[in-house]
Amino acid sequence: MKIYVDFDDCLCETGRYFCDLADKLFGSGVPYERMHSFDMDVSFSLSREQFNLMMTEGHKPEALLSLEETPGASTVLNSWLDKGYDVSVITGRPYSAMEPSREWLNRHNLVRVPIYFLNKYGDRWYAQQQSPCCLELEDYYKMPFDYAVEDSPRAFRFFSHLPNLKVLVFDRPWNRETPFPTPNYRRVPTWPEIQTLVK
Numbered sequence: 001m002k003i004y005v006d007f008d009d010c011l012c013e014t015g016r017y018f019c020d021l022a023d024k025l026f027g028s029g030v031p032y033e034r035m036h037s038f039d040m041d042v043s044f045s046l047s048r049e050q051f052n053l054m055m056t057e058g059h060k061p062e063a064l065l066s067l068e069e070t071p072g073a074s075t076v077l078n079s080w081l082d083k084g085y086d087v088s089v090i091t092g093r094p095y096s097a098m099e100p101s102r103e104w105l106n107r108h109n110l111v112r113v114p115i116y117f118l119n120k121y122g123d124r125w126y127a128q129q130q131s132p133c134c135l136e137l138e139d140y141y142k143m144p145f146d147y148a149v150e151d152s153p154r155a156f157r158f159f160s161h162l163p164n165l166k167v168l169v170f171d172r173p174w175n176r177e178t179p180f181p182t183p184n185y186r187r188v189p190t191w192p193e194i195q196t197l198v199k
């Protein structure tokens, strides 16, 4: 069994963190449940300069290390590893976030899980980070997966080459309006439910 797991808003509560950060920095006043777009400049009505500042602040090591774990994530991933499943964290974070990202996993009892940095969102702030991307697209496309756990509709395009892949879409406010590309997609609200579906 080979499983793709996204990092932000699957393993940890990044969206909730950025809600608080946008309010602290700019008084946006948008609650988490009203984050209707994955594009946070849209959800929080930010200018490009405000968005860039928020992203830079939110990707500082102390910010990344402070992210709350999504309940059950570590328990479920470790149960899969104990069964011999092949679990890979495939994140769209910039490679510059590698060290705190690895440290966060280690601190949350996920030291056995490898992390790969894939340029999922290269058209925006991420493209300006000028960091090498650890996982090239051509290498990613050689990785077979049976299941994927992902919250971002903008990452769905990375699954279209695997017709039998089962995609478990972690329920978040910004993915509720997006139609699923195939019947292999299923919305799931919690890690315990994901655990019951992966077998």
Ligand SMILES: [Mg+2]
Residues within 6 Å of the ligand: 006, 007, 008, 009, 010, 150, 151, 152
């Ligand atoms: Mg995510």
